């Protein structure tokens with residue numbers, strides 16, 4: 001199969017750039033990437049098409065897709081009233097499989113073909129979710145949520161059981177398990193330390209939440225003898241390169257240094273942070289502390305399914321903080337190759353020979369000065385800020401169409 005158009009390619013200085021060309025796909029894999037205007041016999045795409053790697057979402061919750069948009073609550077109240085009841089319904093693994101199929105197809109229809117997601121505390125549901133996602137073919141990390149306190153009775157389990165279960169999960173297709181303690185409030189020190197050990201022995205990725213709201217941080221200090229939130233995770237051995245921490249808004253400099261030195265990344269979820277009134281992450285200081293930022297939708301606290309709008313919100317937040325926002329080309333890299341690299345997905349996120357053909361065919365209906373040496377308007381900026389989901393015409397996962405607009 002030949003896919004032609006303006007290819008969004010990695011660029012060492014700009015993040016990404018657009019180049020005219022085409023790629024050949026065989027058995028779901030990009031076999032070659034060629035440049036130039038001469039396009040013969042393209043099966044898909046053409047002159048007006050931008051061919052972009054599928055988006056990668058660094059933080060989302062599969063069971064929360066049906067409860068997106070529950071407005072008017074802070075984090076802790078929203079968890080109690082909206083999220084926990086939704087997660088309790090995953091006691092039924094068949095329902096979990098169905099819900100995951102729907103959630104992943106929804107993500108694909110917005111261009112997301114890889115993600116790091118949370119399931120629920122149920123072992124069978126987490127497994128069913130992994131299987132359902134693997135069946136569609138997306139690249140993902142999916143974690144059984146670990147909670148042994150401060151949550152409704154039906155969503156907590158003894159630490160020993162959870163740790164045993166967490167260690168039992170295996171890769172299914174392109175879906176890997178992740179050690180996923182929800183957050184410090186819902187985990188005893190024993191569970192957190194055990195989770196650190198499971199990550200160490202199995203090599204699984206770690207995902208959890210950190211310092212999203214001030215109330216949450218105060219509660220963590222109360223529960224953990226005055227330790228900082230970051231220190232709680234550091235002592236449990238959870239901070240490591242293969243770790244994504246959701247939010248990281250209310251951090252002091254010492255916490256930033258600790259995270260930066262550990263190599264852990266922070267999932268930056270600006271649309272969710274705005275929705276729950278959590279605060280605005282300090283991108284500049286995090287980057288200065290060598291913390292890799294990884295944009296995440298945080299569905300369902302995040303009302304936006306589209307990673308393009310999440311990327312745009314990331315730049316908006318930097319600007320609202322009075323900072324110089326990174327250029328749009330860097331934002332495009334963040335939601336494709338950047339997030340893929342943070343999550344250890346070495347087979348997606350970039351248009352490159354040998355990577356999986358997880359691709360988006362985008363047809364913008366605005367004038368983009370493509371191919372001009374000095375365009376008056378940056379095409380990647382216009383593409384980001386004028387983004388319209390209707391421009392996404394087709395989503396390919398491993399070379400297969402999983403979404404096409406009418």
Ligand SMILES: [Zn+2]
Nearest residue numbers: 061209246298
């Ligand atoms: Zn989250």
